[in-house]
Amino acid sequence: MLRALQLEPEKCTGCLQCEMACSFENEGVFNPAKSRIKVFNFHDQGRFAPYTCTQCDEAWCMHACPVEAIVVNQDTGAKEVLDSVCVGCKVCTIACPFGTVNYSHDSGKVIKCDLCGGDPWCAKACPTGAITYVDIDSTGLGRMRAWAQQGVPSAASFNAPMEKDVQTYGQAQ
């Protein structure tokens, strides 16, 4: 079964454990600046949102690379950068519509999420379940369930399933 990272911003608290886990696994250092996943803080709205590579099937980065340094890992579906081939031309960083491929000044190569070979550390480190690693064909299941619940009599209120407190604090309630 192929799996994908599922990001649920409404559960994110902005702790950056994912960024440290990512940089530790990939670079051996606790360093948000070297993380392939980033958490954004929308202060005025009181919202945090983690964001990283979605592993497009027809990946722009992969097709744009002039030296074929970005390849598909058949086990995980991840588009991985081959450091030994990458020449640091940065064309992929331009091609990616989502900004999730970035250049690393220290190594002279680009870096992007590679799903940690099928065991993504960001998901393991997330304390609230805002980042999970789930069946790639069912990433919408949780949200479908939440909306479906609205049709169930006695569901609390129309907006409730999307509200973070219901999801995060479900156990306590």
Added chain:
Amino acid sequence: MAWANKVLRVNLTEGTVSDEPLNMEWAQQYLGQRGLASKYLFEEIDPRCDALGADNKLILTTGPLTGTMASTGGRYSVVCKSPLTGAIACSNSGGYIGAEMKNAGWDMVIVEGKSPKPVYLYIHNDDAQLLDASAIWGKSVWDADRILHQTHQDPLIRISLVGRSAEQGCLYAAVINDLHRAAGRSGVGTVMASKNLKALVCRGTKGVGNVKDPLRFMQATEDGKRVLRENAVTGQGLPQYGTQVLMNVINEAGAMPTRNMRETQFEGAHNISGEAMHEPRKSDGQPNLTTNAACFACTIACGRISTIDKEHYTIQNKPEYWGNSGGLEYEAAWALGSDTGVDDLDALTYANFVCNEDGYDPISFGATVAAAMELYDLGVITQEHTGGIDFKFGSAEALTQAAELVATGEGFGKDLGLGSKRLCEKYGRPELSMTVKGQEFPAYDPRGIQGMGLAYATANRGACHLRGYTVASEILGIPEKTDPLSTEGKPELVKAFQDATAAFDSSGLCIFTSFAWTLDDVAPQLDAACEGEWTTEKLLEVGERVWNLERQFNLVAGLTSKDDTLPKRLLEEGANAGPAKGKVNELGKMLPEYYTVRGWDQDGVPTAETRQRLGLA
């Protein structure tokens, strides 16, 4: 090693910056952050110096676990001599700036002297510069933060700032970071502003890559996170209600200081509680609380992110306050609410926003407003003094106007910026000031929680709940329940909490973990990260050493055992309601024994034997 092993020394008088290695011999004795910076301060300044003079130093300091994956490993402290108390000040904050300093490769920034003109410190990894602050001097924290982000064109910089209150000399001004986290107490922001230093702007991309045993560290931190997750307080209560989980609990215990501590229960407590922050309001159906939020690396996430009701009188015509910002935590809700008799949640949230926006401590502010309200109630001050404000207990308008005045230091705000002690002295009624060593009480009445009376009286930075939180034992039963109305065993309990807390505060971790963790949970994390052997026993010894060092600082600064006391009201007037009704705090029964337990003589001075045991000169 976990320490960055590098100190940035900034001489504002000369306008120079230089780096030097961290004193690793001291790090083995004082660990980091609170302990290590206190050691530097004690060695480098004369504790008798003028806190607002060029001779005082301001140290911004991280701990060895700051910037790591250890849960809550993002703390930093601001250490200096306090202008409010004349004692040592050490204020701790979360948010992201501490980790950013560490990621830039610095354990500590020591700020010396005084700049001839306003400057700010810009750090980008090894590069540190003093830059002209004329564009942000005179601006609020929030305005200056926005201007600095624009100036540097870098959304990823983290910033610590002082606001207008600090510039105007408010004696309890804070250093605010990340817009709404605060090194809040004892006027550390006032000291920063007195040096003409407006801000620390930091960007660090080096990270923390030198922990001693990475694999063991990851296992130890994972074990720690599991303990936090499975604990009822850190796993459920704090994420859901924040520290505001305490409002109803403490009120029921009859330990809710109300109306300048005249009373011990507040009839409006529910209206300003954590539960009330979840209730939808009439105007837009939204609750006060938008979400909980974490500081760097924290897996608890007790922070509150809130909005004020757009229809509330405070912000009806001020769209700039319509967004989210740091909401009420228990101490702020108590000080701004119960202590002033105001139970208007939106007014409290607004006052709290203003405290953050212009950088001052809501505890000292609320308690000073409460003292002023009592002076007004007694007719000692009138509208002539308050600038026409009807300063009566329970008035939300008086509270929010007072907040605006302290923010800018205008009118009656000047008086309120003095703090409760100097305000009450100024108007001839010093006994109405609810302070120890000049610092205002936090949210636990020591008549209903006896151990807290001793903890307040002996706290090295003046009245404070974060120096020995025996509430955990006396009310919450952590690690085991003791009778809050009894003095039995409290001297030992207070000492144990004080020493353990000093160790937590020296590590880079948040003291709130101690609802679930003991030092047995902390030691394996430190031991896997830091050079040397770090056991629970060693940490307790570090904690006790830090406590005694702070005490020595204060003794040299001129404080004596006479300062280890409580206001007459708490020692002589019985609690008016609740389980402790009729009780006073029996400090006299506890203090002599505490000195003995500490290995101090009956003047509160550490004996030669104690100093020798702890390796203090």
